[in-house]
Amino acid sequence: SMLAGAYFGAVANSYLAGSLIPSSGQFGLVEYVTFLGLFTIFLSLIATVVSAFIWNTLDDRPLSRRFDRWTVVTIGLGYVAINLALPWFA
Structure with missing residues (x-):
């Protein structure tokens, strides 16, 4: 799968x-960036x-799509925000 390769x-x-x-x-910027990627x-x-699970077991496709959109936005914005803040805290 794509996640296993990543x-x-x-x-x-x-x-x-x-x-x-x-x-x-001690931990440096490289370790923090690597941990953020793995996380x-x-x-x-x-x-x-x-x-x-929502799509197959609960058979609620609209909820699954909303969940997908929400997680893409949340994880994406969080990833960008943390990467921008890392140089100041490393």
Whole structure:
């Protein structure tokens, strides 16, 4: 699935970045960005499972579509906002 590939790519990116950047003994911007990416992929996975449950088990397609729109906007805006704020807090 697409989410499994995204998770694999994020983990591979984490290993690559960790091997290229010397360790400082504390979390840096790279670790925060990597964690945010993994967390976003995890939230997308949970949203996909919930949407599929609403669509298939509850048989409420309009609710599933509204849930999808709400999660895309919420996760997308949250991801952009946190990425913009990360340099100030790292």
